[in-house]
Amino acid sequence: MSVLSTGTNALIAFQRALATVSHNVANINTEGYSRQRVSFATTTPTAYGSDYIGNGTQITDIARIGDQLATSRLLDSTGELARLQQLSSLSSRVDALFSDTATNIAGQWSSFFDATTGLSANASATADRQNLLDNAGALVTRFKQLGGQIDGLNTEVNNGLLSSTAEANRLAGEIARINGQIGSNAASAAPDLLDQRDQLISQLIGHTGGTAVSQDGGAINVYTTGGQPMVVGATASTLTTVADPYQPGRLQVALKSRATTVTLGPSALGGQIGGLLEFRSSMLDPTSAALGRLATGLAITYNQQHAAGVDLYGNLGGDFFNLPSPTVSGNSGNTGSASFSASVEDLSNLDGQNLLLKFDGAQWTASRAETGTSVAMTGSGTSADPFMINGVALQVSGTAAASDKFLLQPTAGAINGLSVDITDPSRIAAATPVSVKADLANLGTGQVSNLRATDAGNPALLTPSSIEFIDANQYTLDGAGPFAYAAGQTISANGWSLTLDGAPAAGDSFSVGPTGAGSSNNGNALILSNLDQAKAFNGNTITLNGAVAGLTTTVGSAARQASYSADAQQIIHDSAQGARDSVSGVNLDEEAADMLRLQQAYQAASQLISTADTMFQSILSAIR
Template sequence: MSDIMRIGISALMAYQSALNVASQNIANADTPYFSRREINFTEFPFDSGVNVSDVRRIVDETANRYAQISNSDYSKWSVYLQQLGNFEPLFDDNTTNIGKFITDTLGALQQIENNFNPNNRALFMSKLAALSQQFQNINGEINRQTQNVSLSLQTEVKQVNNLLGSLAEINREITGSGGVERPDLLDQREALVQELAKYLNFTASVDQNGKLDISLSNGMSLLSSNPPVEFVTLTDPANPTNLNIGVKNGTTTIDVTQLITSGEIAGWINYRTNGLAAAQAALGRLALAFSDKLNTQNKLGIDGNGNLGGNIFANINTASAMANRVIANSNNAGSASMTVNIDDTSQLTTSDYRLSIGASNTYVLTRLSDNTVVSSGTISSFPQAVTVDGFTINVNSGTLSAGDQYLISPTYGAANNLALAITDPSQLALGWPVTASEGTKQPGSNGTIEVKDITDTTTSDFSIPKQLNPPIEIRFTSSGGIVQYSLYNATTSTLIEGPITYDPTSGANIFPTPANYDPGYRVSISGNNIQDGDTFNIAYNTNSASDNRNARTMVQLYQQGSLLGADGRLITFNQGYNLLASDVSVKTNEAAARYETSARVREQAEERRDRISGVSLEEEALNLARYQTAYQASAQVLEIAKSVFDTIIAITRG
């Protein structure tokens, strides 16, 4: 009789537990990272019924690890794509497109080429001002977004620290539970681990006491110390405008930026480096080339007041600009003073460079875009220059120490520095300072003269304002069928050089002369029937207000190669901008593809985990019905046992 009672009671209690487990599973079907429970029964010995041997938390650590890794990768590409998607319109929208602003300046310049008047000169000036402002606007937006990256990194670091603190608290609860398993804590811990994976990559492991540890790829433990380590943001010693990620343990802080390769933190850093910094460097290079080419050509011309032209835009090699292109690493022991001079904008890349100092003042200069050593040697004395890729590093003074590093950024600040240096449209030097004309012309002569180019206005020939020094008269003589010419100072009739044989088949490019006299301009004479006594004159241009020859030459600047292209060939200003916009677009498309792939992988990882640990409502409903039936049957066993017991008692009393 007692056996039936024990069997009934044990079954009733077992299936009540089973009903509790099924109900708990159903209640948490939508709880993130809840791992379903599975109840197991064993037979009591000696016909004593059933026992609940254990309630297992169904979990697969491999599936959880796979979900963690895919979650981290997805988060990285999600942030990177979202930021690039917001950034890309800056370069292809009609209201912000720098390429459109460049085209606008060309259109205004072509109007001067076709119809020279003061209104067109003012229009060209206004278009240059608008272009300058737009360069600064885009550069300012890049700076603001760089600051936003820093703010976001600070926020993410706080989240990481909060999660590590919560994980440390769960560790304390688990290890203090006296060996009693707490499935609820394990589920909470798994949810926190997966949340942490959104921010950075790591390895999670559990020791024999059930204590969780989180470690970075270099083996650094994040939870083993008490209190746990703290993540912090650090000023990048190589570039103070950027924040790096560090781990602080007591009084020691270690930079771990390079160890974080996935998660939202990696996404922000990737966006800063490959999105913002790359675009800013390309924008700066375009600004340098545009301002340098137009400045150089304007200085070869003559303005509306008859003066030689100056810079249209601020000089690209001001003292401050040259100094700002070098950033000394804050950990340097040496005190060297350096500047960077831009020599040839057509040879500039968009890369930054790292100058590393070794023993005995040896150096290695590495182009960071492709990690190529572009120069190496020894800095034996001060000052010393290192010239590569269109720029020169001037090591001016101070001391060098082994281990010192310097970030060389030739394009630094260039887009923001693109500012007009003139305030009056009349200062645009749209004419040439030299005119050439026919003087005495003998009957039957067909000689003509033309100024072909201006090459240098810093020669002594332009040393007197609004004059040539000297003006030149070209006198032709002919004897025995040989035609010759001589150059004279038109003011003093002093012979400069000659006689020089004239070749009528190819014409005469007068300068440089056979004796290498070069006044800084190019003049040619043509005609196959130049007569003895013909003369030609070269003088300073006194009609600059209606001369557009330098404007025509400026138009050609837009049509010729001025920037180094991806294949090593020179490309135009607009092609350079299109290369910049295309690079941003390509990166956005690549990020979209990587995001889609990571999203699918993450979905598969979640499905894999759910197949193992997730709750199936259909299965639990069946279990619930089965356990309820078994529970009711167990209750019936007890009813039968009670009825039998009552019958036996009644017989005994009778």
């Protein structure tokens, strides 16, 4: 009977071991599956006097094979890969907008200034004037198209945050439920249930980033990249989306606890959610601000010069483009009545980056919205002495309360209100507002060059003036003087300036007066056509053309860097996956060898049972 019992125990043990091998082979393609191994041990022997006779084998454990360090590395890699892939995917779409000739700003930009150059060649031609207006409208449309695409990507980010937070909450709830099922002893839990939990944790970290920490008793706690608890034991936290306090159409991610809702910034979350937030803060917002800065630079520079010319009606030029003022939005939690009006006063210092204004009860301070870095702020905020911050003038009205905050967006909203102010081609101020005539009796070789309006707002700009030379080194202006003169020297008055080529002689005179209606003068158009080379930004060191090229380069560089980082992280992730699979993955050769070994053992156990039956039958026959 002992032989029969021993054989039966072995047969059952080998049968279960074969079933485990079959289970491994069947799940070779199951994501997250950890191979399982059967542990054998001898059964309790039977004492016969002073000796013990063994009773065969038994299964003591069916456990999954794993390496906690390799699993932790894979989890860390999973969250970072998800973040970088999300960032790279969206950044490449922005890059495509600014690099593709069908959608970028550079093509329409060049066409607009080419049209201005065409007008300078034939300033009185209606066709050339209309062509300039058409190209100006096309350029504004291109700005708005790019702005619309950026707004669309902002909407995608919002939708991505909604779907990712909902999925993260579902996964956290499932993990907490399994933690509860496992209870205080993970060793007794089904290996497949543990695999299921690990797979859910991997998916959760793919959404939020972070780490998984085992606690005593078998439960696993999951924390986000910033250390916020998503799962603690059998309790799951809830992620939600809340409206940005400055921009209600923009969603932020927050962690809900029993009593409070805490907003989480980009640094507090990784995974897909972190990638969405980082894309918006590091790519989308700067690109929107830079595009608006470019539009602002174009409008202000072109408007200033256009105002320094006269149109075909003989009137001084006004604004060529309409440009909205910078946006200042109050925090939804403000309790005071303060509000701001803003204007761009110094284009050379305008960087376009969003700024946070705070009132501490006594004074205002400014800082970068994305980094918190302090920014210099001068003035008192009155109309006579406005605040000056990075080229933007701010006037405050009303009364602020302590802790009131405002978001200043110098250029981010510029695209929405950008438009061409002129519809009548004859209103294009292509001519210099003043013209000069040399007296026919002049004896010298002096010829007027570079006549231009330097101050279109001077009320005496169109007042006739007379320049008379006493000799080659002295002149009078409207009878005043004499003033010293040197060859090539600029002569200026009443908001205009000119230079002379050649040498004037004693008695030579030049008359300066307003340009009449219908003039074919192209002086202002020539200046307008070269404004793309005007050094307008970064302390008057970067031209408008340089800013266009710089924007394209910056966007492309950021997209490439995100792509390189994602590719590098993919290699790291593949390595971590390989390390995990080398320990926990199913190896068909190994399983085949185990199956052959267990099959032979099973057959041997069957032979034991057959032998025991023969022995038993022999005993029965002997006593029959």
